[in-house]
Every structure is written in structure tokens, then in C-alpha cells.
Amino acid sequence: MGAESVPRREVVTGRPRPADGAPAPRPAPPSHPQSEVLPEQLIRRQLTAALVTTALLAIPLGLLPVLLRILPLTGAAPRVPLAVWLVLGVAPYPALLAIGAWYVRRAERNETDAAAGAPAEHP
Template identity: 50%
Template sequence: MSAPGTPRREVVTGAPRAPRPAHGPARPARTHPADPAIGSPALRSLMRRQLRLGLGTFALLLALLGPLPLAFAALPDPATRPGSAAVVWAVLGVAVYPVLVLIGRWYVVRAERNERDSVRDTGDPAGRAGR
């Protein structure tokens, strides 16, 4: 049993409850009514365009931010010029983030445009994909 002076442990049990439903009704996945097949040419074309966009965005990111280590290596040694460490911290801590946000925003806008163009090209007169 329990040692004198220690409180007794109690286990509280109850009837199991049913899981709560998610907030709001479940929305169906978007499907395209004209081409529901997975291997359709329109879908493959969209996937190729999205891949090309992703690789292009990655190349842009590498072109803009990839040379930073070389630029930092060209700066004088922080032991001899303490201001060079502040430049590195300012670039990495402040200046890089707006560039990343702009590249991310550009990517999202282009990806959504690719999807809209794909829906329009498949002949959906309303311009929507099974919403």
C-alpha cells in the first residue's frame, strides 16, 4: 500500500466520449471535371510548368544568396576591422529576409497563375475547378 503521510492516488474514469467533429463541414478536394484522370496531358503539362517554376525559383535563390559566403570571405578579418562582423550580421540578420519574402511571394503568384491557366486551357467555361 502507500506509506503513511503520502496522499492516496485515485484514478478517475468515465464513459468514453465520441470524437468532436472538425470545425465546419469538410470541403471536398478540388477536382477538374473535364479531366479527372491522373495521367491526363493537361495535368502533366501543369506539373511540368510547376516543376520548371520551382527549379527557376531555386536557381534565382542560389544566384542571389549563393555568393554571400564568397562576399563575406572577401571582407577583412573581424579581428582587424570589427565593423566587418557588423556587416555580416546586418546582411544575414536583416537584409536577407525581405529578399526571401519577395522570392516566395513571386513563386506563389506564378504557381497560382499556372493553375488558373491550366484550368482555363482545359475548357472550363466558368474558370473554376470543381469547387
């Protein structure tokens, strides 16, 4: 019982330092000039995909109130027409799922291309 040794707990807050206490050497800057361009291309591609996704989501969802205003509603009846329920409750969700799936595939493709060093842009 008393012969077991308990390992000492350590708090890790950074890179391990050498035994002599000197700071760890910094990694060398990239020597390849294209290595600085690739992150900028990746950021630009991801931003483009995000802006396209935002537009694909914001335009149709922002036009929903206009569509509901145009739909002919019965003036005296208190019930809501079936078309309003379909437009609000059913129609947006398949579009949201499709746009979300497209964005995830596009973002993963952009990251894979950047990791491979491929500068080609996908449509």
C-alpha cells in the first residue's frame, strides 16, 4: 500500500523547455514562397463559400415576408391558408439542409486542396 509511487502532477502551459532552462528554439520560417500564398488562397476560398452560402440563405428567407404578403389571404376567416403553412413550415428546411451540405463539402474540398498545395479553383 505505502510502497506505490504516485506520479507527480504537472501543469502544461506551453512547449516543453530543455533541461538547462533555455527557451525552446523557434521553428524556421517557411523557405518555399508558395507556402505564404496558400493560406491566403484558402481564406479567400472559404470567405467566398461563406458569402455564397449566406446569400443563398438570406435572399429566399428574407423574401418570405414578401411572398406571404402577396399570397391571397381570406379576409374574414380567422384560419390561415394551407399555402402559408407550407411556405413557412415545410419549404425552408430541405433548402437549409441542401445549402448546409453543399457548404460543408465545399469547405472540406478547399481545405484538402490547400493541404495538397493545389492552386486550382473549383466551381
